[in-house]
Amino acid sequence: MNRIIRTLAVFAASAAVLGAQAQAQAPAARSDYPTKPIRVVVTFPPGGSSDAVVRMLLPRLNDKLGQQVIVDNRPGAGGNIGLSVVAKAPADGYTLGVGAAGGLTANVSLYAQMPFDPIKDFKPVTMLAAIPFVIIGHPSLGPKNLRDLIALAKAQPGKLSIAHGGNGTAMHLSAALLGQMAEVRLVEVPYRGSGPAALDVLSGQIPLAVVDLPSALQHIKAGKLVAYAVTSPQRLAMLPEVPTVSEAGLPGYDSTGWFGLVAPAGTPQPIIARLNAEFTAALNDEATKASMRGLGVEPAPTKVEDFERYLQSETRKWAKVIKTADIKLD
Structure with a gap:
């Protein structure tokens, strides 16, 4: 029995040494990363x-x-x-x-x-x-800021359409969050990307859209589109005069x-x-x-x-x- 105990002790000690060696070697092996594309x-x-x-x-x-x-x-x-x-x-x-x-x-x-x-x-x-996304509208719609836009949407429930970049996209969810936090019913219309959505607002085919900045920036700068707010928590360097949605009337909005x-x-x-x-x-x-x-x-x-x-x-x-x-x- 004593011989068995001594043998097991030797095996245990050996296993501990091997385990310690393996642990010491593992980080070294990983430090070689990467070794291929x-x-x-x-x-x-x-x-x-x-x-x-x-x-x-x-x-x-x-x-x-x-x-x-x-x-x-x-x-x-x-x-x-x-x-x-x-x-x-x-x-x-x-x-x-x-x-x-x-x-x-x-x-x-x-x-x-x-x-x-x-x-x-x-x-x-x-x-x-x-x-960051920007909420845009055609100038003919009337409102010049987000509060007035929300007031218009409440006066015309279910009548204002808002385009977005496709079902399930972050722009779609941004539009849904806007409607929920503002407590208004907007008709959400999916497009195949920001570009087509921005162009249809520009041509007056649809009054509103949530799009990415590159799709609308030049038209906003030219005064052909109204930028109601940006969806990010901070203002954008490229549009410093445009408030965030949170600043413009819906505190805590971030999309x-x-x-x-x-x-x-x-x-x-x-x-x-x-x-x-x-x-x-x-x-x-x-x-x-x-x-x-x-x-x-x-x-x-x-x-x-x-x-x-x-x-x-x-x-x-x-x-x-x-x-x-x-x-x-x-």
């Missing part, structure tokens, strides 16, 4: 703002990471197609995803069935950019479009930390910031834990808005 699945088609921003970061990322970062565009189903690829990928840091508010927060409430769980199946890395970087759940923390450091450094580069702002997007480098909390908060917020508005996508 990294694929970034972008859930939007080539040419869009998210695609353009990621490609803008590539030269710096390739240099700092020492490996090529490859963009793989997988658009469709509000981001679900591309993000499902990421959710099923090995959690080794070599497949990442760029998703927006839809795929990462709202779709779980919009779709009856989802191919992934946006909270459980991903590890947030960093937000990449914020895309900013954004897109961010995620990795499959289970990706080792040292890899997440490395990716966060390199992507946020690239976003903080002054030349990059200027180029992004030229596209109408605001750089939004974020700590991992802050991005994680934001995703959880936005998921809860939009679940309430979607349920109240009874929005469903199949």
